[in-house]
Amino acid sequence: MSDSIASAILLTLAAYIAAGVCFAFGFVFRGIYTIDPAALHAPLTFRAVLIPGAAVLWPVLLRRWMLAGKKP
Amino acid sequence: MSTGYVAVQWSRHKRLYDASVAIGIAIYLGAFVGVSKAFWAGEHGISDEVILIRALGSCAIVLLHIILCIGPLARLDPRFIPILYNRRHLGVITFLVALAHATVAVGYYHGFGVLNPFRSLLTSNTNFSSLRAFPFEILGLLALLIMFLMAATSHDFWLKNLSASTWKRLHMLVYFAYGLLIGHVALGALQADRGSIGPALMFSGLCIVSGLHIAAGLKEYRKDRGAGTLVVDAGEWVDVGAPDEIPTDRARTVCAPKGERIAVFRSAGSISAVTNICAHQGGPIGEGKVIDGCITCPWHGWQYRPQDGCSPPPFKEKIATYQVRIVGGRVQVNARPLPPGTPTTPALASGGLS
Ligand code: HEM
Ligand code: FES
Numbered sequence: 049m050s051d052s053i054a055s056a057i058l059l060t061l062a063a064y065i066a067a068g069v070c071f072a073f074g075f076v077f078r079g080i081y082t083i084d085p086a087a088l089h090a091p092l093t094f095r096a097v098l099i100p101g102a103a104v105l106w107p108v109l110l111r112r113w114m115l116a117g118k119k120p
Numbered sequence: 121m122s123t124g125y126v127a128v129q130w131s132r133h134k135r136l137y138d139a140s141v142a143i144g145i146a147i148y149l150g151a152f153v154g155v156s157k158a159f160w161a162g163e164h165g166i167s168d169e170v171i172l173i174r175a176l177g178s179c180a181i182v183l184l185h186i187i188l189c190i191g192p193l194a195r196l197d198p199r200f201i202p203i204l205y206n207r208r209h210l211g212v213i214t215f216l217v218a219l220a221h222a223t224v225a226v227g228y229y230h231g232f233g234v235l236n237p238f239r240s241l242l243t244s245n246t247n248f249s250s251l252r253a254f255p256f257e258i259l260g261l262l263a264l265l266i267m268f269l270m271a272a273t274s275h276d277f278w279l280k281n282l283s284a285s286t287w288k289r290l291h292m293l294v295y296f297a298y299g300l301l302i303g304h305v306a307l308g309a310l311q312a313d314r315g316s317i318g319p320a321l322m323f324s325g326l327c328i329v330s331g332l333h334i335a336a337g338l339k340e341y342r343k344d345r346g347a348g349t350l351v352v353d354a355g356e357w358v359d360v361g362a363p364d365e366i367p368t369d370r371a372r373t374v375c376a377p378k379g380e381r382i383a384v385f386r387s388a389g390s391i392s393a394v395t396n397i398c399a400h401q402g403g404p405i406g407e408g409k410v411i412d413g414c415i416t417c418p419w420h421g422w423q424y425r426p427q428d429g430c431s432p433p434p435f436k437e438k439i440a441t442y443q444v445r446i447v448g449g450r451v452q453v454n455a456r457p458l459p460p461g462t463p464t465t466p467a468l469a470s471g472g473l474s
Contacts, residue, residue, distance in 0.1 A: 054242040101272035
């Protein structure tokens, strides 16, 4: 793999994950209630274990959050 | 059932299990390092870092083999079911051990240069067309990414919110990761001329894993085609057997023509049928018992009422039910599932049309 391709891959990945981490914090304290009300009174540790997954799968969660927000 | 989320569902049993796994790992790593140091002492000694890399890598691969064997073992012999409950904890632990292996490897082989270690990992070896010099570390990296995805989504929240089928598909990737790791170990050994013990062990592991999967698959295939699958009445009603062939408070599982399994329970003199697939994680309900009047899944104990497939309040889970009847002293179940939570009329174990 050439240096420039490797840098491009790593930069893209880093940007994706950075966006994901920001999203994840917003999600576990807000968005989560719109898609899963069972999380209402869940403890902090529960929110913490969701962060790694949310930081990677954020496009899926973002879509569900938007869709759920639109429902009356 | 879903009363509220917690970070880790620990019970006394699971704590005990996790503690034994942690102790097992510590003993393994200690023994590996000790033996390696004794073997490669003196002038040609291997550095401590490399020993640690090998100890952690092989430990992760052993754990992965255990994980892959638990499923078929539990299907072959119900006595293994209790260790199935905690497979997810084992998965997360395995990921952490593999992560430690990769961290030490990246730090040791790529970290001390001027390059960013990740960039070095991707660029230092580009011999993709050569088997002897193939960048085996990239295979390990891909496998590690898959293991991360599985560990990160192991909480029930993900099972529910990614939908069970997506979740299951995601976790099936473990077989792909396993394939990548076979390459990682075999090609890595080829490159370093480290002898063939590692690859040989890996090959025996592969034989055990595939052997167990084939045996479990065959057993299920035979069961599906065996007694109890006789289709009567134009494919609508499936024969289950005589009422007393179903053990009290237990089920007999039959297979509908399209392949879905139906669990037919007998308890308190009546017979009712529900899907064999638990709403929680697809556990085999038909291997469970009726406890306090509710069908109880053997995997994590979710409960459903036999007559309507609903969990008792305050829970809201529902599973599909099936109509049952008794004709000529034989229990029959209708192959068409009713929507989850539909009430049915249980057949009386002693009586019915004849
Ligand atoms: C970024 C990811 C990874 C990197 C950079 C990496 C790197 C390495 C390296 C450099 C070696 C050779 C060590 C030596 O000098 O003998 C090795 C061996 C090995 N790795 Fe990995 N690895 C990664 C991921 C994994 C994963 C996810 C697993 C398993 C779950 C794994 C299992 C093994 C095993 C079993 C060996 C052979 C150990 C032995 O020969 O005793 N690796 N890895
Ligand atoms: S699969 Fe978890 S309780 Fe049935």
